[in-house]
Amino acid sequence: MAAAQSDKMSLPTRSDLTDGVVLLRQPREADIEAIALGAGDPLVAKYTVVPSPYTEQDARDFVSKIEQHWDEATAAVFGIFEAEAPADFLGMIGLHDLVLEGTPGGSAEIGYWMSPGARRRGLATRAVRLVSTWAIDELGLARIQWCALPDNDASRIVAESVGYRVEGTLRLGMLQRGLRHDQLLGSLLPADLIR
Numbered sequence: 001m002a003a004a005q006s007d008k009m010s011l012p013t014r015s016d017l018t019d020g021v022v023l024l025r026q027p028r029e030a031d032i033e034a035i036a037l038g039a040g041d042p043l044v045a046k047y048t049v050v051p052s053p054y055t056e057q058d059a060r061d062f063v064s065k066i067e068q069h070w071d072e073a074t075a076a077v078f079g080i081f082e083a084e085a086p087a088d089f090l091g092m093i094g095l096h097d098l099v100l101e102g103t104p105g106g107s108a109e110i111g112y113w114m115s116p117g118a119r120r121r122g123l124a125t126r127a128v129r130l131v132s133t134w135a136i137d138e139l140g141l142a143r144i145q146w147c148a149l150p151d152n153d154a155s156r157i158v159a160e161s162v163g164y165r166v167e168g169t170l171r172l173g174m175l176q177r178g179l180r181h182d183q184l185l186g187s188l189l190p191a192d193l194i195r
């Protein structure tokens with residue numbers, strides 16, 4: 001039964017998501033070094049709200065909270081791997097600000113980044129499609145929100161490839177390390193999803 005239809009609003013028991021090429025699984029201790037390296041990339045710092053500089057302790061703190069967020073049903077975070085190399089961490093994707101509702105459906109905000117060496121291979125697009133499909137089919141979400149800095153073409157193209165639509169600009173909507181920036185806002189509704 002979909003979590004959204006159960007009495008208690010909880011996430012389903014965690015299981016990996018895969019389309020045969022990309023594998024999404026819970027990040028663990030062995031991934032810490034690669035997570036810290038990836039999140040420390042200047043492009044990730046520029047376009048996300050991760051701490052910068054990003055340390056291994058930041059990665060450890062982040063990973064240690066993932067299970068708690070899953071249990072509390074406040075966020076669902078996955079590491080991105082290739083199915084044929086499930087030990088080599090490539091990126092991170094998550095649904096944050098998760099609100100599970102039975103009817104008329106819940107909502108969340110999607111966020112993602114890829115380590116530099118894993119980009120431009122279509123893996124982020126696959127990961128966004130996998131998580132979005134899972135969120136709609138299994139969690140019953142009615143709306144998945146996407147936000148990005150206005151010049152983040154890569155993130156917008158990835159999101160639009162899965163069906164997300166840009167809705168407008170939130171003026172000074174993004175708070176990033178003590179500074180405010182304009183922010184593009186978009187969303188995916190179930191009918192928009194390009195499977």
Ligand SMILES: CC(C)(COP(=O)(O)OP(=O)(O)OC[C@H]1O[C@@H](n2cnc3c(N)ncnc32)[C@H](O)[C@@H]1OP(=O)(O)O)[C@@H](O)C(=O)NCCC(=O)NCCS
Pocket residue numbers: 043044047048111112113114115118119120121122123124125126147148149152153154155157158
């Ligand atoms: C956004 C990001 C996750 C995309 O990852 P990716 O694995 O390169 O994405 P994909 O390979 O699935 O890209 C699919 C398409 O998006 C477009 N795209 C990806 N990166 C692009 C770039 N730098 N410039 C222009 N188009 C780009 C291309 O059309 C690409 O297809 P192609 O390589 O066949 O031309 C990655 O660039 C990243 O980690 N950026 C820094 C963090 C970030 O911006 N996160 C999102 C915050 S909102």
